[in-house]
Structure formats: C-alpha cells, structure tokens
Amino acid sequence: MTATLAGGLLIGDDRIIESSGGTYVHIYPATGQPNAHIPLAGADEIDRAVASGWEAHREWMSLTVDRRRDLLTDLADAVHENLEWPGPAQRRRLRGANLLRRQRDPA
Numbered sequence: 696m697t698a699t700l701a702g703g704l705l706i707g708d709d710r711i712i713e714s715s716g717g718t719y720v721h722i723y724p725a726t727g728q729p730n731a732h733i734p735l736a737g738a739d740e741i742d743r744a745v746a747s748g749w750e751a752h753r754e755w756m757s758l759t760v761d762r763r764r765d766l767l768t769d770l771a772d773a774v775h776e777n778l779e780w781p782g783p784a785q786r787r788r789l790r791g792a793n794l795l796r797r798q799r800d801p802a
Contacts, residue, residue, distance in 0.1 A: 715737030
C-alpha cells in the first residue's frame, strides 16, 4: 500500500498540495516496498518559500529583543507542556528493543 503524505508543503500560511517538483517515493526498509509519496518543491515553490522567509525575517527583526525573548520562552513552554515522552513511535521502538533483549538474555 502506498500513501501520499497528507498536508503537502507548507509555505508561509499556505498548504501547497500539488507542487512543481514532482514526488519522491519512500521505500520502507523492512519490506523494500514503497509506502509513501512525498511531494517535492520545485523552483516555483522554492521562490515562494524564500520570499515568505524574508517576510518573516523582516517581521521578526521589527520586534524588540525583549519581545522576541518572550515569544521564544512562550514557544519553549508550549513545547514542554505538550511533549509526550515517550510518544507512540518511541514506545513501539522501546517495546521492540525490550523484546529483543528478552529473547537474547532470557531471565
């Protein structure tokens, strides 16, 4: 089964579903089979992203140093409050590692 990743490219506030750069087919290493098509940015999307980045840079630099510090502190707090460790992917890896360890070193 091959899926196209939901969401596409994010440029500024815009979600770009179709891109001029085509797609990359991701191969799942465990099976050797494709499992996702990943949209790639072409020249048009890169130009839009660079322009969006410069606009964001101008907005950021227009803020005072204290305001930038406060925004970064708020961002760090939000990340910390919403950090789930271990998350589902990490729990799967930990379970797999524990299973391998038990098979190798039975108690």
